Amino acid sequence: MFNWGDAFGRENYFSHLLAKIILVIYGLCLVLIFLYSVLQLSLAVNYKKNQIKDKRKPLDFNPEKAPFVTIQLPMFNELYVAERIIEQVAQMDYPLDKFEIQVLDDSTDETVDVIAKKVIEVREKYGVNIEHIHRTNRIGYKAGALAAALPAAKGEFVAIFDVDFLPDTDFLQKTITEFEAENIGVVQTRWGHINKHFSILTELQAFGLDGHFAIEQVGRNSVGHFINFNGTGGIWRKACIEDAGGWQHDTLTEDLDLSYRAQMKGWKFIYLEDVIAPAELPITMSALKGQQHRWMKGGAECFRKMGKRLLTAKGIKFSDRIHGLSHLFNSSIFIFIVIMSLLSLPILHIKDSFEDLNFIIQFGSIFILSTLFLMYYYWNSYREKTADKRKTRWQFFVRFFQFLTVSMGLSLNNAVAVIEGYMGIKSSFVRTPKFNVSTIKDGKIENKYDKKDISLVTIFEGILCLLFGITAINRLAYGDIGMVPFHAMLAIGYGTVFYHSIAEVHDSSFAIVPKLNAKTSNVNA
Structure with missing residues (x-):
């Protein structure tokens, strides 16, 4: 094997110093990942x-006594699913004179x-108060559309659904009563999955x-920590939006931004795990x-x-401050995973070359503890959402490591996003x-909005x-199996993501147009 310590001469102090620097950075990443897992564990305990x-x-x-509600449906070039959500929401089981629908359309194509046409159809068919608001620009994107339409909203409350959602007709009945207290600003529901078993x-x-919408949201909300409106499948008190400064479009997650501004001003959020808002999951890697x-x-x-505002706010x-900062910082975990995984390669050579540093490397076993904490976190959500309890343990074990492996494979993509x-x-x-499909039996897929390319x-x-x-493979051949499982998972994860990214660009089998008027699918909660 390559001996780093002797590579540049017997008295190579530089290589020893470099080894220590690598170990410090590697250890820092491990500690931050461990702290993340501890906080996730605490949320599981709260749950x-x-x-x-x-x-x-x-x-x-x-x-x-039903209050007036405005339902907003923001969309942009959603040819395949626009009619579906309009048809579904128009059938809302709520007094017709107590709600209105705003279709916030930023489309630039035949959508x-x-x-x-669909707005006219459902207005005549169901007698609903529905308005088609078409912007000729996309200033602020979704946040801009929501902000532009809010002054015209007549409702005391504003329900928001993305175009891929299919809320049950009793959605408003199950949620609007939660606004009994005047300081309740948001009621958020759990996302269901229309096409969970597609692939x-x-x-x-x-x-x-399911981990986020069960453990994380309940774990925070049950003890009064800040949570977030998830962009859809929830209701805002209009006064809360206005008091918090309204929708702003200086971030790509306007929902998280407004959620924290509102809660820092004293508004309370309620999360309803038992009320499900069904939605479509992405079916392509791109x-x-x-x-x-x-x-x-x-x-x-x-x-x-x-971050700074939350840290200094009075x-x-x-505990709310710590969990709030952790929540906002969560996406950064992928940077640490990428750095740790890359540094694990020279770590192997450091272990071979510097016996005096081996005791430090042993602290890497803390990653196993982090994995166990995350297993407990996801186990609680998986067990609650799985019907066949007899098979749950084995199914979970397989699914958890599949999930962890693919998450590792997505870590570079996500880390680049966080750095940006x-x-x-x-x-x-x-x-x-959006594709408007629930199972692979719906046929091959073509979607002109799904732009696939081979990126850097x-x-x-x-x-x-x-x-x-x-x-x-190399370390396995030498009988040094300590990091083999970790590196194998990284190889499989990156390989899976890479393969599907490439295959979708060249595979013409993804190629018939999905049905425009498919019926509502069964929801896999």
Whole structure:
């Protein structure tokens, strides 16, 4: 094996110093990942405690006392799913004289005409008060559309649904009663998954999102920590939006930004785990990577914008401050994963070359503890959402490591997004392409909005797959298996992401237009 210590001469102090610097950075990444896992563990503990004590019954809905609600449907060039959401929301089981629908259309293609016809159709069919608001510019993207339409909203409350959502007709009945207290600014519901079983990719996304919408949201909300409106599937008190400064478009996650501004002004949020808002998951790797890029970059932008304010704001408990900062900082975990994984390569040579530093390397086992904490976190959400309890443990074990492996494969894509966010590099709001499918039986897919190309990030994902794969095989051959599982997971993760990214560009089998008027699919909560 390569001996770093003797490579440049017996008295090479520089190599020893460099080894120590690498170990310090590597150790710092491990510590930060460990702290992240500890905070996630604490949320899982909060979740378990809440399950025991939460006996709150929903308030009865009284149609005569129902407040006026404005439903906003922001969309941009959504040819395949625009009609579906309009049809669904128009059937809302709520007094017709107590709600209105604003279709916020920024489209620049034939979707404009499709929406216009659908609005007329549902107005005549259901008698709903619905308005088609078409902007000729995309200033501020989604946040800009929401902000522009808010002054015309007649409702005391504003429900927001992205175009890929299919809320149940009793959604308003189940949520509006939660605004009994005047300081309640938001009621957020849990996302369901229309197409969870479309592929292994959608199942892994559902696995991760269920962790957020069960453990993370409940774990924070149950003890009074800040949570976030998830951009859709929830209701705002209009006065809360205005008091917090309204929708702003200086970040890609306007929902997270406004959520923290509102809660720092004293508004309270309620999260309803038992009320499900079904949504469509991305079915292509390009769509998933684009969505992840926007979420991760937006999170970093919000930390840059709100971190100092949260740290210095008055009247916020210390624990709320810590969890809030952790929440805003969450996306940065991918930077540490990338750095740690890259430094693990020279770490192997340091172990071979410097016996006096081996005791420090042993602290790397803390990563195993972090993994166990995260297993407990996801185990609680998976167990609650799995019907067949007898198979749950084995299914979870397989699914968790599949999820962890693909998450590692996405870490470069996400880390680049986070770095862009911290550097203030602005980019347009690239919305996730929707396909209007629930299972693979719906046919092959073509979506003119799903732009696929081979990016520099994709090329590096392929290189990293080879690098970690060769390293794992090499160390296995030498009988040094300590980091083999870690490097094997990295190789498989990057390889999976790279393969699908390349295959989607060249594979013409992804190629028929999805149905425009598909019926509502069964929801996999």
